Amino acid sequence: MSTGTTQSPFFSWSRWLDRSSVLLFFIIWELLPKAGGLLETFIAPPSLVFKTLWETYQAGELLGHVGVSLGRAVSGFIAAALVAIPSGFILGGSFRTIERLVSPVLRFLGQLNPFSLFPLFIMFLGIGELSKGAMIFWVCIWPILFNTINGVKEIDPLLIKSARSMGTGIVTLFFKVILPAATPGIFHGLKMGSGTAFFMLIAAEMIGASRGLGWLVWNAQTNFQIPQLFAATVTISILGLALNGVFSLLEKALLGWRQNSHA
Amino acid sequence: MGTVADNYKDAASADAKIVVRDINWVFHLKRTRTEPARDFIALEDINLEVKKGEFLVLVGPSGCGKSTLLDILAGLAHPTSGAVYIDGKQVSGPALDRGIVLQGYALFPWRTVRQNVEFGLEIKKVPKGERKAISDRFIKLVGLDGFADRFPHELSGGMKQRVAIARALAYDPDILLMDEPFAAVDAQTRENLQDELLRIWEETKKTIVFVTHSIEEAAFLGDRVAVLTANPGTLREIVKIDLPRPRTNSDIRSSAEFGWVRHKIWELLQNHQPEVRGAIDSRPVADAISPSAEL
Ligand SMILES: Nc1ncnc2c1ncn2[C@@H]1O[C@H](COP(=O)(O)OP(=O)(O)OP(=O)(O)O)[C@@H](O)[C@H]1O
Numbered sequence: 067m068s069t070g071t072t073q074s075p076f077f078s079w080s081r082w083l084d085r086s087s088v089l090l091f092f093i094i095w096e097l098l099p100k101a102g103g104l105l106e107t108f109i110a111p112p113s114l115v116f117k118t119l120w121e122t123y124q125a126g127e128l129l130g131h132v133g134v135s136l137g138r139a140v141s142g143f144i145a146a147a148l149v150a151i152p153s154g155f156i157l158g159g160s161f162r163t164i165e166r167l168v169s170p171v172l173r174f175l176g177q178l179n180p181f182s183l184f185p186l187f188i189m190f191l192g193i194g195e196l197s198k199g200a201m202i203f204w205v206c207i208w209p210i211l212f213n214t215i216n217g218v219k220e221i222d223p224l225l226i227k228s229a230r231s232m233g234t235g236i237v238t239l240f241f242k243v244i245l246p247a248a249t250p251g252i253f254h255g256l257k258m259g260s261g262t263a264f265f266m267l268i269a270a271e272m273i274g275a276s277r278g279l280g281w282l283v284w285n286a287q288t289n290f291q292i293p294q295l296f297a298a299t300v301t302i303s304i305l306g307l308a309l310n311g312v313f314s315l316l317e318k319a320l321l322g323w324r325q326n327s328h329a
Numbered sequence: 330m331g332t333v334a335d336n337y338k339d340a341a342s343a344d345a346k347i348v349v350r351d352i353n354w355v356f357h358l359k360r361t362r363t364e365p366a367r368d369f370i371a372l373e374d375i376n377l378e379v380k381k382g383e384f385l386v387l388v389g390p391s392g393c394g395k396s397t398l399l400d401i402l403a404g405l406a407h408p409t410s411g412a413v414y415i416d417g418k419q420v421s422g423p424a425l426d427r428g429i430v431l432q433g434y435a436l437f438p439w440r441t442v443r444q445n446v447e448f449g450l451e452i453k454k455v456p457k458g459e460r461k462a463i464s465d466r467f468i469k470l471v472g473l474d475g476f477a478d479r480f481p482h483e484l485s486g487g488m489k490q491r492v493a494i495a496r497a498l499a500y501d502p503d504i505l506l507m508d509e510p511f512a513a514v515d516a517q518t519r520e521n522l523q524d525e526l527l528r529i530w531e532e533t534k535k536t537i538v539f540v541t542h543s544i545e546e547a548a549f550l551g552d553r554v555a556v557l558t559a560n561p562g563t564l565r566e567i568v569k570i571d572l573p574r575p576r577t578n579s580d581i582r583s584s585a586e587f588g589w590v591r592h593k594i595w596e597l598l599q600n601h602q603p604e605v606r607g608a609i610d611s612r613p614v615a616d617a618i619s620p621s622a623e624l
């Protein structure tokens with residue numbers, strides 16, 4: 067975009083800073099355990115962590131755990147989006163009165179702590195995949211729903227008016243105006259939902275699971291395998307970063323027209 | 330219903346493109362719990378005819394209902410009472426025979442200049458190749474060639490305004506409704522666009538209803554200028570403008586007739602009793618031209 071030219075020197079500068087700070091972080095992390103004592107017992111240096119990571123990968127276990135975790139997160143997330151986005155359009159667009167009536171209830175439900183609900187999910191849905199899927203579904207649906215409602219509500223009425231003046235029918239109006247105009251809101255909701263989903267999934271897997279990255283952390287902790295613990299944590303962070311990256315790319319593709327999308 | 334249709338038949342002249350009959354527009358203002366709801370009359374008993382191919386300009390103080398009237402003509406708003414007829418048929422909603430340039434740009438921010446201009450053509454289901462040719466032409470017409478692939482947020486206010494004009498022109502409506510379309514452009518561009526609009530109008534024989542706050546612009550563009558008053562919005566008088574056509578900014582502005590018309594509209598807006606024409610004609614033109622021609 068045209069803004070790129072003015073910002074690129076700043077960008078490379080900050081990227082250089084980012085890189086050097088990451089490097090510094092790894093050096094300190096590597097050196098810290100060498101101080102001995104408790105630090106040596108509880109902190110695994112990166113060299114050891116990545117060695118363990120490699121070994122776990124070689125043993126063919128790592129990808130399996132990653133796959134299980136991702137599968138749960140993605141399916142819960144998609145299910146939530148499939149329910150929340152249409153509901154958001156209905157509540158934010160056509161049925162404002164209903165939205166006003168149910169909004170307090172929805173807000174209350176959205177505030178319920180998913181951890182305290184997890185035992186309930188397990189009770190109703192068993193310890194298997196369904197209870198974790200339900201947990202992800204639960205944490206994703208609220209940000210997506212609320213942001214879709216707001217996104218639809220905040221569409222500039224002038225745009226609708228302008229489209230209607232050209233004789234736009236209701237279906238075309240939806241796909242050519244309402245949907246693109248609401249996309250920033252929806253996208254924001256999806257991004258928030260995906261972040262919490264991943265976060266909560268790891269926690270859920272630590273509470274009740276027999277596979278997955280969360281379980282890997284929990285397992286390493288119970289067996290006091292510090293390098294394993296660090297390896298699992300690092301994997302989770304890398305996945306989290308990848309998730310952010312995917313959303314940044316999506317944002318560029320879907321919302322490149324926005325003023326601040328490149329900032 | 331029947332009576333309105335009869336009214337129409339009684340009153341409309343044969344070459345009328347737009348007939349506005351007894352339009353009233355009332356807002357029901359809901360205040361607080363304690364204060365009772367009260368009605369606000371935005372438009373009262375508006376009767377108006379616009380001939381086929383005519384250029385009618387609406388002027389009036391802010392809040393007198395010009396935009397509301399345009400919305401009603403576009404079919405975007407239904408009058409509280411009364412009716413609008415286009416080619417003898419009562420308006421029931423918006424259609425592609427009327428193009429409106431709304432006050433404010435109302436561009437789709439996710440569409441480039443070209444895609445904005447092509448919106449109406451997409452609705453009209455014009456094939457892609459043809460769309461491109463048409464949008465090219467109108468983007469060029471409003472002087473935005475080279476900006477076709479920019480997004481609205483990358484344009485200045487005046488450029489956005491020009492995109493909105495190109496968008497309304499592109500799908501070739503019979504009637505153009507324009508709500509202060511040149512309000513946000515500089516004086517030079519404004520004069521160019523005025524000349525350009527007159528050229529397009531003379532070429533395409535479109536019927537144009539044009540809202541402006543500039544008396545100069547009204548006098549320069551219009552066949553007739555309808556002056557509205559506020560509270561409630563009523564039609565005060567229609568001033569006929571007999572300046573020769575084709576008009577261009579360079580040769581019209583210095584003419585005595587232009588000065589007189591300008592002064593007359595100014596007076597109507599000031600709510601003065603308009604002077605008798607002869608009295609003004611005997612004075613030097615410079616005196617007749619008010620220094621505050623711009624509202
Ligand atoms: N939604 C609304 N509710 C109540 N009153 C409204 C509403 N929209 C407009 N009005 C009132 O109707 C009147 C006419 O508004 P309108 O926008 O048509 O004026 P206008 O002549 O176009 O003014 P301007 O020259 O400032 O654009 C104004 O007094 C305004 O306050």
Ligand SMILES: [Mg+2]
Pocket residue numbers: 395396397432508
């Ligand atoms: Mg207005």
